Amino acid sequence: MYSQYKQPSATIGDRLKNSFIKGNALTRLIYINIGIFLLVKIINVLVILSGQKAGVGNFLLENLGIPAYFDSLLTHPWTVFTYMFTQFDFFHLLFNMLWLYWFGSFFLNHFTQKELTGVYLLGGLCGAFTYVLAYNVLPAFELSRYYSWAIGASASVMAVVFAVCLYLPQQRIYIFLIGPVKLIYLALFTAAIDILSIPSSNAGGHIAHLGGAFFGYLFVLSVKHNRNIAGATTTFFEKIGKLFIGRKKMHVRQKKNVTEMNDREYNAYKKQKDDRINKILDKISRSGYESLTKEEKEILFRSGK
Incomplete structure (x- = not known):
């Protein structure tokens, strides 16, 4: 019991x-x-x-x-x-x-x-x-x-x-x-x-x-x-x-998951991501891979997964 x-x-x-x-x-x-x-x-x-x-x-x-x-x-x-x-x-x-x-x-x-x-x-x-x-x-x-x-x-x-x-x-x-x-x-x-x-x-x-x-x-x-x-x-x-x-409250903005985005938001997100990758690739072609920052190398690594 x-x-x-x-x-x-x-x-x-x-x-x-x-x-x-x-x-x-x-x-x-x-x-x-x-x-x-x-x-x-x-x-x-x-x-x-x-x-x-x-x-x-x-x-x-x-x-x-x-x-x-x-x-x-x-x-x-x-x-x-x-x-x-x-x-x-x-x-x-x-x-x-x-x-x-x-x-x-x-x-x-x-x-x-x-x-x-x-x-x-x-x-x-x-x-x-x-x-x-x-x-x-x-x-x-x-x-x-x-x-x-x-x-x-x-x-x-x-x-x-x-x-x-x-x-x-x-x-x-x-x-x-x-x-x-x-x-x-x-x-x-x-x-x-x-x-x-x-x-x-x-x-x-x-x-x-x-x-x-x-x-x-x-x-x-x-x-x-x-x-x-x-x-x-x-x-x-x-x-x-x-x-x-009168009193402004703190507002924490959370990133949306890709699956939660509507078509317009996803297209904007994808374009921004592609533009970033293209800039990194251009930098490699101009100055070589070693010229990339740590953040740029991580972005390139994640995009290749």
Whole structure:
């Protein structure tokens, strides 16, 4: 007979916390969207149970959503960020997160986590700018601009979707009941649907989608010209965050294992390694093997294994 102490199992809260901390940028973006959705719904339930009218709960959404009228936006500047993490109902959340998960996973096969976060944020900001501009300039929204507001991750998600589709235009994905479809055709079809749907009751949402899609195009264009606008923006926000925190923490950067690199990172790593070997070989041809330093000899030895 023997006794054994049972280790306390981690609670669901602990598991979610660890998953958020140790997860990648895609996991965190999805968790933030789900967390804000649940928080808003719980507050709305508490408002109703307190005896208030159900409509009072929408007050919170209106203060998280971005107002169409420019003067209202000046008094609610935080909404340019909060709107892209706030969803109206469960199906709104579900479809946005499914698209984000599918295409975010594609994205991370070719780009970094910082770039994913940057595309999400800048795509959302571009969607917000397009939405507010359209409602304050176009005559069709002359009256509705005063009371309209928008919420949803759709513009940010569209930025990620279009970044993937335009970076890998010939890549095929299988669509149920349709079959294999090139990503470029999926992008064009999605953009066409949004353009044709502008006369609907959700005109602002479709306009914001197009703004996000446009940033996806700008991101791919910047990558082809070796300009990392998304990654640089994420780094900028990180620096701003450190300023607000006040105390700069030590950050230890660990080298990635080759097996953990995406295609772009591996190609850059291989090119850097090949360039280094070529320089060492050139040095040997000019001055002989004995002219190499100890480090250069080790590099040459490892490359020959």
